[in-house]
Amino acid sequence: MLPPADSLAPDWLSVPEDANDLAPGVWPASAVRDDAGELRIGGVGAAELVRTHGSPLLLLDEPEVRSRARAFHDAFAAATAEHGTTSRVYYAGKAFLSTAVAQWVTEEGLNVDVCTRGELEVALAAGVQPHRIGFHGNNKSVSELERAVEVGVGTIIVDSLIEIERLGAITARTRSQQNVLIRVNSGVHAETHDFLATAHEDQKFGFAFPDAEAAAARIREIDGLRLLGLHCHIGSQIFGVAGFRESASRVLELHERLRADGDLPLLNLGGGFGIAYTRVDDPTPIEDLAREIVDAVASGCAVRGIPVPELAFEPGRAIVGTAGVTLYEIGTTKDVVLDAGTRRYVSVDGGMSDNARPALYGAQFSARLASRAGGGGPVLVRVVGKHCESGDIVVEHEYLPEDLAPGDLLAVPATGAYCASLASNYNHVPRPAVVAVSGGATRVIVRGETIDDLLARDAGITGIRTADGGASGPAEGER
Known part of the structure; x- marks a missing residue:
């Protein structure tokens, strides 16, 4: 019989039947426990990984990244083909970018989206063809734009009138032509954290619709710029398709008006597709996302009597997030007795320097013992880091085996996105290595x-x- 839920636990967190289980959809497909109870990912045991590469350690399951990249490519290709058009899928490099990851996703048919000179140079160093790169950012410098034009970046997503003038001057000086998209705010408020919602009006990205029309007119006056179409991104970690459908409907109204003055062959609807961080998260299957979003665009075009443009999408987290698992070593445990119950604090050798998302967004994660299968009944724990901040929380609420102890290894899944890319040296803690696992082999892809x-x-x-x-x-x- 299961113990009752702890009164300190949130309503969504239930007591597990087995505190050693691995929730489907939260972990990479290769994550299993061996006969001794040790967690193995990509055919490699947790203890061996830490002995070889140290702790903390971010693992990236290469086949998981590749299969999800391929699934997005194929799903959108099939959905758009049903309506007589084509698709482009860009991997959003801000989620996590290294030369290895850039090579994996492009080999699976994806393009790459970057938003700084640094990300651009990583993509180029990986051998990504410049015409397969899209360049985002609300404050691209002149030197960044010059570099993008110089190497022949396929598309620059413009974010302000100042940027349009900067690009016009660069293309005039270099006698080149640059494809651009206009980033617009559809006004659709994604159901996500305020800092992750990016299509509302009061924020730094993009143009309001009336301003976008003026931007389009100005771009069409500049010989060196070619307006391909519009771009809209409504947020991140979004479940369901309702927000995407509504945003597409609104953007199509502007798309139709702008077509009166010239062709607009491309419509980019961004990314933001969610993943499971806990067992209660229920992300929409990739195939359903693609079919329903593309169907909505096609229906909107049919109503307006216009052709369906080529469609572009920018998944990042949904490709790399579930492929990542962070391993930590437990240093201390401490039971804190409160009026509402007892909470066990489990301190690990990393924290907000390698995973800032809980501190930034209140993000929820899961955890499991990795070096062995634990014993005893499940107890409510809070996994915390080693930094001098009370907000240094890695996993806010989780049930783990009662006998967890210093020296045990702890695994936190779904850390492939926005963990390494947001990592810092707070308290002068070195950033951990990123190690790819595949078929029982390991490879360092970012040195610790x-x-x-x-x-x-x-x-x-x-x-x-x-x-x-x-x-x-x-x-x-x-x-």
Whole structure:
């Protein structure tokens, strides 16, 4: 018989029948427990991974990334083909970008979306063809735009009149032509955290519809710019398709008006598709998303008597999020007795420096013992980091086995998106390595930082012993 739910637990969190189970949809498909109870991902055990690569450690299941990239590509290709048009799927690099990931997704048929010079250079270093890159950002510098035009980026999504003038000047000077989209705010308020909703009116991205019409007119006056169409992104971690359908309907009204003055062959409806972070999350299947969104666009075009444009989408989290699992080592445990009950605090060797999402958005995650199967009844825990912040919470609410102890390894799933990409050196904690797993093999795709890496950036450190026993001194040109 299961124990009663703890009074400190939220209503959505139920007591599990087995505190060692792995909820389907939250973990990569390769995540299993072996006969000894140890968690294995991509055919590699948690203990071996930490022995080899250290802790904390972010794992990325390569086949999971590839299969989800392929699924998005195929689902949207099939859905648009039903209506006589085509699709482009861009991987949103802000979720997590490395040269390996860029290669995986492009090999599976995707393009790549970037929003800074750094992300652009990673994509180029990975061998991504420039015409398969889209460049976002509300404040692209002149040098960033110059670089994008120089390498031949396929599409730049313009976000302000100032940016349009900057691009016009660059293309005039370089005698080049640049394809652009106009980012617009549809006014659809996605049901997500306020900081993740990006189509409401009072925020930094895009143009309101009347301003977008003026922007389109100005772009069409500039010889070096070619207006391909509109772009709209309503938010992130969104379940269901209602918001996408409503946003598409509104954007199509503007699309129809702008077509009167010239062709608009492309409509980009952004991304924001949600994933499961806990067992109660129920994301919409990829095939259903694609079919229902494309059907809505096609219906809207039919009503207006206009052709269905080529459609573009920008999933990021939905491709890489579930592929990621972070391993931590438990350092201490502490029972805190409160009026409403007892909460066990479990401290791990990472925290908000490698996963800022709980602190930023109140994001919920799951956790399981990884180095063994635990015993005893499930107890309510809060997994916290080692940083000097009371808000340094990794997993706010979870039931774990009663006998968890210092030295155990803990695994937090669904950390592939917006964990490594938001990581910091808060409290001078080095950022962990990112290791790809596949078929029993491991490969470091982002090297973990060391204390020496941190010290090397401090220009005031000269002539002292570094953590590896070497000596630090001024650079050759500074002596």
